[in-house]
Amino acid sequence: MSASRFIHVSLRGAMGALALALLPATVAAQTLNVGVAAEPTSVDPHFFRSGPNISLRENISDALVYNNQVNGEIEPRLATKWEVLDDSTWRFTLNPKAVFADGVPVAAADVIYSICRVRNVEGSPGAYISFVETIENVRPDGEGAVIVETQGPNPMLLQNLSAIGIVQSPSREPLAYDRENCGNSDWIATNLFNNATVRAGIGPYYVTEYRSGIQTVLERNPDYYGEAPYYERVVLHAIPENGSRIAALLSGRVDVIDAVPVNAIDQIADNPNLELISMPASRLIFFAFDQESEPTPKIRGTNGANPFKDVRVREAINLAVDRMQIVNTVMDGIAEPAASIVMSRVFGHNPDLEVLPYDPDRARQLLAEAGYPNGFDLTISAPNDRYRNDSEVAQAVTQMLAQVGLNVQLETLPQSVYFSRASNYEFSLFMGGASADSGEGLSQLLHLIHTRDSERGLGGSNRGRYSSEVVDRYLGEALVTLDEEARRKLLQQAQAEVYKDFGYLPLYHEVAVWAARSDIHFEPNAAQINILYTARPKN
Amino acid sequence: MLSYALKRLVQSLIVILLMTIVIFIGIWFIGNPADALISPDATMAEREAAIVALGLDKPLWQQYLDFLSGVFRGDFGNSFVYRAPVTEILAARLPASLELAFVSFVIAVSVSIPLGLYAGLRPQSPFSQGIMGFSLVGVSIPQFWQGMVLIIIFGITLSVLPVGGRGETATFLGITSSLWTWDGLAHLILPAVNMALLKMSLLIRVTRAAVMEVSRLDYVTFARAKGVRKHRIVTHHILRNVLLPIVTVLGIEIGNLIAYAVITETVFSWPGLGRLLISSVQVLDRPMILAYLCFTAMLFIFLNFIVDILYTYIDPRVRDAIQAGGRK
Numbered sequence: 001m002s003a004s005r006f007i008h009v010s011l012r013g014a015m016g017a018l019a020l021a022l023l024p025a026t027v028a029a030q031t032l033n034v035g036v037a038a039e040p041t042s043v044d045p046h047f048f049r050s051g052p053n054i055s056l057r058e059n060i061s062d063a064l065v066y067n068n069q070v071n072g073e074i075e076p077r078l079a080t081k082w083e084v085l086d087d088s089t090w091r092f093t094l095n096p097k098a099v100f101a102d103g104v105p106v107a108a109a110d111v112i113y114s115i116c117r118v119r120n121v122e123g124s125p126g127a128y129i130s131f132v133e134t135i136e137n138v139r140p141d142g143e144g145a146v147i148v149e150t151q152g153p154n155p156m157l158l159q160n161l162s163a164i165g166i167v168q169s170p171s172r173e174p175l176a177y178d179r180e181n182c183g184n185s186d187w188i189a190t191n192l193f194n195n196a197t198v199r200a201g202i203g204p205y206y207v208t209e210y211r212s213g214i215q216t217v218l219e220r221n222p223d224y225y226g227e228a229p230y231y232e233r234v235v236l237h238a239i240p241e242n243g244s245r246i247a248a249l250l251s252g253r254v255d256v257i258d259a260v261p262v263n264a265i266d267q268i269a270d271n272p273n274l275e276l277i278s279m280p281a282s283r284l285i286f287f288a289f290d291q292e293s294e295p296t297p298k299i300r301g302t303n304g305a306n307p308f309k310d311v312r313v314r315e316a317i318n319l320a321v322d323r324m325q326i327v328n329t330v331m332d333g334i335a336e337p338a339a340s341i342v343m344s345r346v347f348g349h350n351p352d353l354e355v356l357p358y359d360p361d362r363a364r365q366l367l368a369e370a371g372y373p374n375g376f377d378l379t380i381s382a383p384n385d386r387y388r389n390d391s392e393v394a395q396a397v398t399q400m401l402a403q404v405g406l407n408v409q410l411e412t413l414p415q416s417v418y419f420s421r422a423s424n425y426e427f428s429l430f431m432g433g434a435s436a437d438s439g440e441g442l443s444q445l446l447h448l449i450h451t452r453d454s455e456r457g458l459g460g461s462n463r464g465r466y467s468s469e470v471v472d473r474y475l476g477e478a479l480v481t482l483d484e485e486a487r488r489k490l491l492q493q494a495q496a497e498v499y500k501d502f503g504y505l506p507l508y509h510e511v512a513v514w515a516a517r518s519d520i521h522f523e524p525n526a527a528q529i530n531i532l533y534t535a536r537p538k539n
Numbered sequence: 540m541l542s543y544a545l546k547r548l549v550q551s552l553i554v555i556l557l558m559t560i561v562i563f564i565g566i567w568f569i570g571n572p573a574d575a576l577i578s579p580d581a582t583m584a585e586r587e588a589a590i591v592a593l594g595l596d597k598p599l600w601q602q603y604l605d606f607l608s609g610v611f612r613g614d615f616g617n618s619f620v621y622r623a624p625v626t627e628i629l630a631a632r633l634p635a636s637l638e639l640a641f642v643s644f645v646i647a648v649s650v651s652i653p654l655g656l657y658a659g660l661r662p663q664s665p666f667s668q669g670i671m672g673f674s675l676v677g678v679s680i681p682q683f684w685q686g687m688v689l690i691i692i693f694g695i696t697l698s699v700l701p702v703g704g705r706g707e708t709a710t711f712l713g714i715t716s717s718l719w720t721w722d723g724l725a726h727l728i729l730p731a732v733n734m735a736l737l738k739m740s741l742l743i744r745v746t747r748a749a750v751m752e753v754s755r756l757d758y759v760t761f762a763r764a765k766g767v768r769k770h771r772i773v774t775h776h777i778l779r780n781v782l783l784p785i786v787t788v789l790g791i792e793i794g795n796l797i798a799y800a801v802i803t804e805t806v807f808s809w810p811g812l813g814r815l816l817i818s819s820v821q822v823l824d825r826p827m828i829l830a831y832l833c834f835t836a837m838l839f840i841f842l843n844f845i846v847d848i849l850y851t852y853i854d855p856r857v858r859d860a861i862q863a864g865g866r867k
Contacts, residue, residue, distance in 0.1 A: 041620050049577075123592050123622040129585055190622055212621050212628065213818065214705070214810040237704060239808040240818070243687055244703055248808070251694045251702040385821065416823045420574035423586075457585075 030232040032520075032535055035245045037259035039238035040216060043193040043207045045165030045200045046118050049128050054163070054437075055529040056236075059218060061165030061201035064092055064111065065158050067439040069282075069526040072347045074158045077226075078106050078166055078202065087153040087482060088136070094144045097225040100168040101199045101206070108140030113169035114201075116182040121190060130457055131160040131438075138177040153480045155487055159438040167201045204229045204533035213238055218532065230536035249274065249515055256516040258530055262332045262389050268515045279524035280336050281512040282346050282444070283435035285387055287380070287397065287505035288464030289314055290428045298428035300377035301407070307376060308428065308464075314502035316366035317429070320404040321397055322358035327508050330392050335508040340495040341434075341441070341448055343509040345526060348441025348491030353499050363404040375405040382431035383419070384412040388510060394431055397507075422463045429505075434461050437527065441491045442478055449498045450475050466503040470494075544844070551840040555833055562829055563603050571595065572619055572823035593619055606829065615833070616826040620819070625830040629812070635705050636811035638716050639803070640796035642727050643734035647792075650735070651742035652785070658743065659750025659781075660773070670743060677740030686733040686806035693729060701726045703808040730807040734800055738792055745788050749781040756780075782853050790846035791839075798835040 040052040045061040047053065064079040079092040098106045115138050118128045134157070137149040150157055167188065169175075175182035192198040199206045204226065205218035216236040220229050237254055239245040242261040248254045250271070260268065260276065268274045289308040290296045296306040307313040323337040336343065339353040367375060378401070382394030391412040398410040413421070422430055436444040451467040452459035459465075471494045478490040498504065512528040523534045566572070573590045590596050594605065609616050615625045658667040694702030706726035709719040717723025753759065754777055762772050801813035808814075812831065819827035851858035 042622070047622070123617060124589075129588065194621075194623065211631065211810070212623075213632070213815060237808065239703065240814075241805045241808065244690075244806055244808050247687070247690045247694060247702045248704075251690075251698065253702055253704065414821065416572075416575035416821055417570045420570035423574055460585075 032231040032234045032256065032532065033237060033254040034234060034530060034532070035237050035239045035248045035254035035257040036530065037240055037242075037245060037257075039213065039236065039240075040210075041212070042190055043196075043200055043210050043216075044121065044190040045167065045193075046114070046121050046128055047124050047190050047193075049163075051528060054527070056207075056216065057165045057200070058529050059205045059234075059532045060199075060203040060207055061167065062098070062203050063164050063166060064161045067159055067162035069439050069529070072345070072439050074162065077162075082158070084482065085147075088150045090148045090150070090157060091141060092146050092148065094146065095225055096144055098202050099223055099225070100202055101223075102168075103223070104168070105144070106166060106168075106202060107144070107172070107174075108138075108146040109169045109172055109174040110166050111146045112138045112140075112174050112177050112182065113184075114164060114166045116175055116177060116184065117167065117187055118164060119179075120181055120184075120187045122187070123190070128163055131163050133457065134160070135177075136179075140174050153482050155478070155480075155482050155484075156438060156440065156442055159440055159443070163438065165201045165203075168199070205234060227533075229533040231532070234532045234535075236530075246515075249517075252517075255520055256514060256522050256530075256535070258512075258514050258528070259388070260513040260515045262330075262334055264515075265332055265334060265513070273518055274515055275518040277514040277516060277522055277524045278334070278511050279526050280343060280345060281435065281510045281526050281528055282343050282437075282439075283387075283433050283510045283528075284338055284341055284343065284444075284448075285335075285390075285393065285431065285433050285507045285510060286338070287317075287429050287507065288432050288462075289317075289466070289503075289505070290425065290430075290464050291467070291503075292465035293425060293428075296428040297426050298379040298381065302372070302376045306428075307370065307372060310370045311502055312366045312370040313372070314505075316363040316370070316404065317401065318356050318502050318505055319359040319366070320363040321400050321505060321507070323355060323507055324358070326393055326396050330389055330396050331508065334388075334511045334513055336511065338506040338508050340499050340506060341445055341504070342436065342491065342495060346436045346439070346441050346444075348445065348488055348495075350492040350495045350499075352492070353495060360400075360404050367405060373405075375407055377407045377409075378429060379409045379411055380429045380431075381418070381422070381427040382410065382412050383415045386415040386418070387431070387433050390431060393507065425463065425465075427463075430463070432461060432463070433510075435527070439527065442475070442487070445475055445491060445494055446479075449494065449503060464504070466498065466501070468497055468501060468503065471497045547840070547844060547847075551836070554840075555836050558832060558836060559606070559829055560603070562825070562832060563599065563606070566823055566825050566828070567599050569823060572825055575822040576619055606826075615830040618819075618827045619824045620822055620827070625826050628815070628827065629830055629834060632810060632812050632815050634714075634716055635809060636797050636800065636804075636813070638718050639727065639730055639734065639800060639809060639811055640793065642718070642731040643738065644793060644796055646731055646735040647738040647742055648789070651739040652746055655743040655746025656750055656773070656778070656781075659747040660754065660777075662747070662751060671747070674740035674743040677736045678744075680736075682733065682737055682802045683806060685736060686730075686803060689729050689733055690806070700729050702729070703806075705810055730803050730809050733806070734796060734803045738796070741792070742785070742788065745784055746781065749784045750777060753777050753780045779853065783850065786846055786849050786853065790842045794835070794839045794842050798838060 038052040040056040041048050042053060045057045062077045064077060066075040066077045068075050078095055078098050080095045082090055082092045085091055094106050096105050115132050115135060118132050134150045134154045135148060136151045139147050141147045175184050188198055193200050194210050196208055204221055204224050206221050207216060208219045209217040218234040220232045239248055245257045246264045249257045268276055291308050294306040295304040327335045327337050337355045339355045340350055342348045380398060382390055384391040394410055394412060398408050401408045434444055434448050446458055447461040449466055449471050450458040451472050452462045452465050474490045474494040478487050481487045512524060514522055514524060516522045519538050521536050521538050523531045525531055573586060573593060573595055577586055577589050594602060617623060618625050618628055621628060654670045658670045661667050690702045693700040704726060706717045706723035707720045708715050708717045708723060711719045759772060759776055762776050799813055800811055801817055804811045804813040816831050
């Protein structure tokens with residue numbers, strides 16, 4: 001034992017000495033290597049709204065404001081301050097020290113150009129349009145200030161703007177804003193950002209190399225107006241396979257990894273050289289009930305009736321699931337049992353709602369009262385490659401439902417198939433996930449519990465088509481309420497309503513987990529974004 | 540010979556055409572790529588916009604015709620995910636795949652043919668038994684697990700080799716490859732061995748079986764009776780005849796090494812073509828899948844063609860047969 005350890009140590013020492021002899025020391029010290037589970041699909045800050053892209057944008061292309069996902073506070077970025085002139089007019093003062101690569105400070109023209117470009121990214125598969133939907137006009141206001149006018153009051157404007165990276169307008173002349181193309185036809189092409197010809201705006205870092213599926217190399221921006229990042233260079237290595245990502249960390253190839261899989265938690269926790277960094281995330285994992293179709297596609301043995309239209313059945317299913325057990329055993333403690341939609345640290349959380357108890361007896365009784373003493377045949381649906389441990393969690397739910405007398409089967413599908421089927425209403429009880437990606441609860445609630453209304457872009461994730469007039473009224477009011485406390489109250493009331501209706505089967509809120517070398521400080525983030533510019537060695 | 544080549548080419552093009560139709564219909568059956576690409580939180584309006592942006596709002600036959608007319612102009616279209624030309628993305632990944640395939644091919648051939656030859660010539664010796672045992676283990680251990688074991692032993696416990704990714708590259712003779720740097724080679728060793736082990740086991744078995752079969756044939760016995768030196772019998776009489784099945788297997792295996800190194804590339808996060816295919820399939824990136832499979836189809840057709848030509852050099856009977864066929 002001790003002999004093998006000796007060999008191990010001396011080999012490691014020898015290799016270390018060799019590596020030091022071969023490599024210029026400065027390169028090794030100043031580079032942070034990060035192993036990421038999913039790579040950005042583009043450097044363009046307006047190209048695609050998905051986790052990895054948003055994560056990259058946070059480090060290379062500042063927005064007007066920053067949405068601190070820890071407590072939901074809005075912090076200054078390119079705008080040093082902002083004021084609400086009237087219900088629908090906001091004035092932003094731009095930071096004169098924020099300069100683009102050519103030394104020119106950010107101006108109103110750049111803000112107008114960037115907000116307008118969101119609608120004009122060629123071939124963008126899913127853009128940021130909903131963030132700028134309410135913006136009616138953007139215009140300069142003297143030197144270094146910009147005025148944003150919204151269609152009616154928009155309490156989420158700051159959160160919305162925090163998602164739009166500001167790129168440099170090719171011309172100094174401000175465009176005349178409109179809701180289409182601002183009279184411009186020549187937009188910066190996405191590949192100019194990808195091949196590092198054009199910088200994606202002003203950020204602590206800028207991209208010097210982007211090779212899809214391989215790596216993204218970031219270099220420190222020497223002219224950055226804010227605090228300079230510690231690392232000169234950051235390399236994001238795309239390592240989608242969980243085992244390989246862990247191996248890369250254990251072997252020292254990378255210093256930090258994101259999306260630590262549940263089954264590696266113990267291994268990393270036991271390793272003195274490594275550290276787990278976690279933060280409760282806003283993403284709720286839930287099951288949705290089909291509350292519209294009759295008969296519903298995946299239920300048999302009810303003579304064509306959809307039992308989920310009956311609140312007693314929805315309550316029974318909610319009581320039949322032991323959330324604590326799922327969190328503790330399937331998720332190994334890396335999740336927080338959920339009572340309702342918005343998690344505890346996000347604006348709009350309702351602290352009065354309690355996690356529903358596990359009560360299989362009451363569940364059986366409720367099923368009997370609803371006219372299903374012998375249960376019914378149900379197939380539940382879940383993706384198997386979208387959320388952490390998604391199919392395992394679905395299996396646990398399947399078994400719990402079987403215990404209250406339902407004849408349950410489980411089908412799991414890859415996400416490429418799953419979500420298009422869910423959108424086609426082919427499921428009855430099906431897993432989903434929704435995060436507060438604008439950093440507060442209203443957007444999450446609008447997506448999940450507002451009546452589905454594609455015209456107005458509401459209820460986008462409400463594929464079970466839960467619908468309550470009361471909820472819609474609360475949320476509609478919240479949409480135009482600028483006063484924070486009043487709005488918070490409305491969000492809480494809406495959730496109390498859906499809680500009472502058992503409109504969903506909320507399971508848990510995910511916990512975002514990173515693992516890093518224990519001598520590196522790495523900042524966690526509830527939106528599961530990799531914040532690279534605050535990473536530094538400890539001490 | 541030329542008409543034979545032409546015939547093969549036309550056959551291949553028909554195969555590729557049919558394949559693209561199957562892929563188009565297959566993906567259409569699976570689901571809408573827009574749903575796999577956009578965030579599940581996206582609104583219906585955003586979904587509609589994405590569908591239009593990707594050209595998925597047109598009827599399927601029209602999408603297919605658009606694709607075909609693009610191909611005739613040499614344009615395979617843009618990837619749904621990256622919105623960059625798929626040919627560029629493929630070209631960027633190809634060198635990594637080629638060098639990995641090359642190194643594992645060299646390892647596999649240089650180890651397995653001598654071993655297979657030995658095992659075939661002396662099937663009873665304990666060393667031969669050992670070789671066969673090794674090849675059995677090689678075939679039966681899952682490649683994924685074997686890769687992980689290699690990583691744990693050489694990358695983590697011993698810390699002597701890098702555990703993943705491609706090393707530094709350098710340009711030499713106009714070729715940019717990680718073969719030219721020590722760092723690059725160090726990164727290549729584990730994935731190449733991982734791929735080579737499986738191929739080795741197969742090649743050892745093929746070689747051994749062929750050697751055992753050939754060495755029982757009359758002309759070998761005759762040569763031996765004539766007093767031809769043992770060495771000469773092996774190189775001139777046995778090896779030459781054994782080459783035919785080996786070349787056939789090699790032709791297919793090289794193609795597999797280049798195009799379908801999915802498992803090795805995933806385990807070692809090697810930026811090659813195999814991983815590209817998997818990630819494209821996951822999000823139904825149809826242009827990428829199409830271009831990739833067209834490329835691999837061409838690759839296999841080309842390799843088969845090379846194998847056929849090699850046959851004619853190795854075995855005059857094959858050449859005669861082809862020429863007879865060509866005259867018909």
